[in-house]
Amino acid sequence: MSEPVRHRVPGLPDPGRCLVMGVVNVTPDSFSDGGNFFDPDIAIRHGLDLMAEGADLVDVGGESTRPGAQRISPREELRRVRPVIEALAAEGVPVSVDTMRAEVAEVAIGAGAKLINDVSGGLADRAMAPLVAKAAVPYVVMHWRGHSHDMNNRAVYSDVLTEVRDELRQRVDGLAAEGVDPSLMVLDPGLGFAKKGSHDWELLAGMDTLAELGLPMLIGASRKRFLGRLLAAPDGTPRPFQQCDAATVTVSALAAQAGAWCVRVHDVRPNADAVRVAAAWRAAAR
Numbered sequence: 001m002s003e004p005v006r007h008r009v010p011g012l013p014d015p016g017r018c019l020v021m022g023v024v025n026v027t028p029d030s031f032s033d034g035g036n037f038f039d040p041d042i043a044i045r046h047g048l049d050l051m052a053e054g055a056d057l058v059d060v061g062g063e064s065t066r067p068g069a070q071r072i073s074p075r076e077e078l079r080r081v082r083p084v085i086e087a088l089a090a091e092g093v094p095v096s097v098d099t100m101r102a103e104v105a106e107v108a109i110g111a112g113a114k115l116i117n118d119v120s121g122g123l124a125d126r127a128m129a130p131l132v133a134k135a136a137v138p139y140v141v142m143h144w145r146g147h148s149h150d151m152n153n154r155a156v157y158s159d160v161l162t163e164v165r166d167e168l169r170q171r172v173d174g175l176a177a178e179g180v181d182p183s184l185m186v187l188d189p190g191l192g193f194a195k196k197g198s199h200d201w202e203l204l205a206g207m208d209t210l211a212e213l214g215l216p217m218l219i220g221a222s223r224k225r226f227l228g229r230l231l232a233a234p235d236g237t238p239r240p241f242q243q244c245d246a247a248t249v250t251v252s253a254l255a256a257q258a259g260a261w262c263v264r265v266h267d268v269r270p271n272a273d274a275v276r277v278a279a280a281w282r283a284a285a286r
């Protein structure tokens with residue numbers, strides 16, 4: 001088995017294995033945990049719990065990107081995320097902010113966020129690239145073809161793997177032309193975003209093709225619909241997302257083995273175990 005390149009991202013933890021990003025959705029309507037952590041105190045407690053369970057960083061988001069979701073105002077997004085980021089950062093937690101808006105990213109950095117996780121890869125807000133260039137913080141560039149309300153219509157590919165790779169390359173080049181340092185970029189194939197289930201599987205199986213771009217890779221498979229459909233009942237009813245955590249954990253182990261830099265997950269403890277198993281396996285193989 002050839003050894004995937006191990007990346008490190010300046011300013012973020014480097015445990016020598018795939019990182020685990022725990023998710024805190026401060027939203028009433030996210031796909032798998034909407035409403036659970038809408039109260040700031042509960043969200044902060046949850047972020048601290050995720051760290052205690054083995055997360056390396058915590059991703060705080062205020063806007064749901066579930067298929068069909070409508071946008072909220074920047075003011076409302078900030079109202080949701082700012083106190084949570086401030087409190088977690090004050091406790092020494094490495095925080096990432098899940099936002100498509102430069103305005104929110106800027107306030108989040110001021111509140112202590114160390115990473116901007118932009119599911120639009122800079123396409124939703126023209127002001128994002130200049131902000132990231134100026135702030136010089138790590139930046140997740142996810143593959144994206146449009147907002148949630150109509151992204152399913154854009155899940156049309158003749159070869160998903162090469163098209164996603166090439167569209168990500170265009171984003172990297174475009175962002176670099178606007179002054180974003182490529183050594184601070186992390187790429188993400190955007191599982192479930194303008195993708196059908198078969199596309200998600202092809203992207204996971206083709207991580208080595210995406211790795212040709214030479215940048216660290218983040219994988220967000222946790223509780224997504226393609227897992228529920230894989231595990232559907234005999235009558236075709238998809239498995240509810242709450243019962244997809246074992247499948248998520250398996251993806252985490254395989255993604256870590258394939259060289260992922262980070263996995264973004266809701267249920268941290270078993271996924272943290274999985275990436276540690278993958279790291280021990282690989283170390284012993286050497």
Ligand code: PMM
Pocket residue numbers: 023025030031032033064065066098117118119140142188190191218219220221222223264
């Ligand atoms: N998925 C969701 C939200 N943010 N960020 C990145 N980088 N990658 C993802 O795949 C991703 C993301 C949607 O998941 P959730 O609403 O269930 O947390």
